[in-house]
Amino acid sequence: MADFWSLATLATQPPSALRPVARRADGSLASHADLLVRIGHWHALLAPQAQTEWALYLNDPLEFAAALLGAWHAGKTVLLPGDALPETVHQLQHRGCALAGDLPGGLQPEAGAVAPTAALQALHPQHTRLQVFTSGSQGQPQAIDKALHQLLAEVATLEATFGARLRGETVPTVWTTVSHQHIYGLLFYILWPLSSGRPLASQRLLYPEDMVAHLGPAPSVLVATPAHLKRLGDRLDWQRARQGLRAVFSSGGPLPFEASQSAAQALGLVPTEVFGSSETGGIAWRQAASASQSWQPFAGVQWREDAGCLAVQSPNLPDGAWWETTDRVQASGDGGFVLLGRSDRIVKIEEKRVSLDAIEQQLLATQLVKEARALLIPTSVGQRVGVVAVPTEAGQLLAAQGRKVLGDRLRQALAGAVEAVALPRRWRFVPALPHNAQGKTPEALLRALFDPVEPLDTSAMPMPQWQLRSATEARATLRIEADLVLFAGHFDVAPILPGVAQLDWAIQLAQQCFDLPTHFVRLEALKFVRPVTPGTTLILDLSYKAQLAKPELCAVAFAWTSQDGSSAEPVAHSSGRALWSRTVPQEAAHA
Structure with missing residues (x-):
């Protein structure tokens, strides 16, 4: 050691x-x-x-x-x-x-x-x-x-x-999913390993496949965020990773208890959650045995409740003064506290006080969404609530009938719990909440989902090489080069092809291949499984099918895959179904 x-x-x-x-x-x-x-x-x-x-x-x-x-x-x-x-x-x-x-x-x-x-x-x-x-x-x-x-x-x-749980005959390597340009990554991935003599891994683990490839069987430590731990999935073999892991850390946002449990099942360790902020440094930690598990303050951190909110005194602060946070807390009786949400998420709409946290909790209680973020967005009648949500399987079934169906059901669930003026006016249903390099979901990323969508530069699509074209089936390959204009700013550290580009290209190529009606209706059953990185040769499979129950409709199923050379099985990237109508669809009025 x-x-x-x-x-x-x-x-x-x-x-x-x-x-x-x-x-x-x-x-x-x-x-x-x-x-x-x-x-x-x-x-x-x-x-x-x-x-x-x-x-x-x-x-x-x-x-x-x-x-x-x-x-x-x-x-x-x-x-x-x-x-x-x-x-x-x-x-x-x-x-x-x-x-x-x-x-x-x-x-x-x-x-x-x-x-x-x-x-x-x-x-x-x-x-x-x-x-x-x-x-x-x-x-x-x-x-x-x-x-x-x-x-x-x-x-x-x-x-x-x-430190004690990381020690052993062999020094563990510290792996991370987060950027060292922020305080969490700086402390856990750079400064702490340097002081303790534990080597840091030179490459970040951006995807679950990277974790499976690099963690274990040698001793290792994983520094992660909820955004990454929530996406481990059950389709990968985690046995090798479990052999060497000595600790899994999570910070940067709340880790839902269900995600903590699934991460523990995959990685063999209950994640150690660390609570704090850029201003205060680390405040407390926990390993959740239940959804109501309390947070235990770090040694040297004093805390108290001021007007329902947490105040801390800590050597991590500039001086000995008490720091007032906007986190609502309740003493747990064991020297720790339970977090109750943020007080600064109380907003005013037409002089009515509205809790964005309460809206999110009510939405989660419907079991139609597994994650939800409420925020204020501009509308023609002033600031109103918009919601970005990740549907559960039950929610996806409703969304398959039209996003308005799911949105209306959620509004009905909220109607008895919040003021009418606070009912969400706009919805965005996504496969996963957007996140940055630190694993957080900044408000700017959420707001961007409500911005008017500018059409993609269609000239950015690589030239397709058609392998099959018939009246109902088509297959093409597209080589994704590193200099593709769509990689610019998405993202600098690890460029990936935007999901919206995959959707746009699938629709464009379907329109080239099949005799489709004029009116586009919607996208259904969207799944984004694995990001597309530079150097990938994408394979697009298209399948046309008339909707016999509704003769005015037709659908095209699409799937983007690739081959990684290590397996005969294709690597799935994304898939879904696009619907067109020969008449003006009623849903167009609600888009």
Whole structure:
């Protein structure tokens, strides 16, 4: 077991070739000595620079760790943007930040430069500064200042609380589904492993298939979010992953108890949930044995209830003052508390107080949806409630009759529980809630679902190679190259083909192949199973069928698949059914 080293002196320790810091993609280990070389390069690059504030964005976690420590030792305040999108870069430049790493025009050490030999001094706990940004789940991302002493306290608490369960004859590798550009990934994936001598894996596990491929049988730790743990599925073989896992961590949002149970069944461990925020750091943790399991505060964290909301005093905060949160709590009687939702999700509509949390809970109680997010959206009569929901199997059966059928049923269920003005006016039914690199669902992503849809640039569709075309069946292949315009911004770290593109292309090609009516009605039975990444050769199967029960209707079933070379079975990506009508469909009035 490696000694626990403070981040303040990590770069001043004698180089150690025996202390691992990262596991590369080829399986080789990078050592503390290797890290010191990279820290030296970044320190030599940044120390002479006049600017004091540097925005740092790097995809490679080991290089990121070296750049962060090098910048700190150079006396720089480091800002961690959550992404490298043009608007984010513009905002950073507007506030006068210099750019480093993978940001456009960002400063980086030259390849092949001679390793510097300057002696570094220990970092000052108060003067070493970092700025992180909130996820924007409740609105626009907000900048949060952190001093090193806050991060040191939090890393020490994590080791004291969870370190024993991670120990063993072999040091486990820390794998993650989250970005290190946010506080959760920064702490659990970068800073804690560096201090404890546990190597971090150099590649992120973005999909369940990646977890199955990389977790186990060697000892491992998984740092994940509810968004990823809810999507593990039961079609993969998790036996290998279960052999080596020592802990599964989840943070960034609430993990439903049902998802915790299914994750435990797949991974062999009940996820350890961590509750906190960018502002407060970690507050409490739990391993849920029931849906009402209380949260236990971390050592050193004091809490109290102020006007029904949680207030905390913690070494993770800038000073000893109490921090008022907007999380409603109730004491559990065992020294912990139960979370009751957020007080800031009480909104006003025409002077009526409306709880968005209450709307979501009422919707979940119908058992027609398994996830729901309510938000205010602009309408022709002012701000009203819109809902993004993931239907259950029962809900999908109703949606198959038309999305208005499911929406009306849910409105009826709400009618007796909420004011009429608070009844949702618009619905979006999706296979899964959208999420960002941190596994959170920012309000901006939800709002985007209600924005007017601009037609796709149809010229972006690769040229189909037809293998079969008949009056009722068709098959084509499309090569998805890395330079496809639709990959731009979707997403920078791990480009995937937008699901809407798969739907649009299926409809376009169906219209080329079959004699279809003019009026498009709806899409049904949509399933998105696995993302499409650059380099994939997609196979599209189309099947035309008249609707005998309704002669004016016809349907085209479609399925996107591919071959991965390791199995004769095709890899499913997405599927569904599109309906057309020879008369103007009644549903058009409710679209």
